[in-house]
Amino acid sequence: MSPEARQYLQGPKTPFLTVYFAFGAEYSEYITDDMDVLPKLSVAHQLVIALQPRFPEFNRRKALTWLRRELPRIRENYTSFERKTMPFPFKWY
Numbered sequence: 001m002s003p004e005a006r007q008y009l010q011g012p013k014t015p016f017l018t019v020y021f022a023f024g025a026e027y028s029e030y031i032t033d034d035m036d037v038l039p040k041l042s043v044a045h046q047l048v049i050a051l052q053p054r055f056p057e058f059n060r061r062k063a064l065t066w067l068r069r070e071l072p073r074i075r076e077n078y079t080s081f082e083r084k085t086m087p088f089p090f091k092w093y
Contacts, residue, residue, distance in 0.1 A: 001026060012085055024048055033059040043070060 001022075009019050023044060024031070031048055033055045038046075049055055049063040078086070 020048070020051070024052065033063070035059065035062065038062055039066060043067065043074070046070070 005022075008014055009022050027048075031045065031052075033049050038049075038059075041049075046063045046067050050060050050067060052060075055063075074083070
């Protein structure tokens with residue numbers, strides 16, 4: 001991916017779905033739903049697991065459960081203005 005494309009994807013005004021598909025395409029070989037490492041993965045990684053039908057439903061539900069626990073913590077620690085300036089996936093939360 002070119003530096004310009006990466007900069008566009010990290011911008012706060014880039015549409016969510018564009019970033020989601022680019023993330024999935026760029027890192028598809030690294031995206032794992034291994035239950036041993038699931039709690040250690042980034043929020044973006046968890047979101048990709050939750051939304052991709054190629055993973056078993058059980059693992060997708062686990063990723064969603066983790067996100068439901070983690071996102072309120074992020075909301076507590078950062079103001080809405082700070083979240084809007086953050087890259088995917090925080091800018092839409």
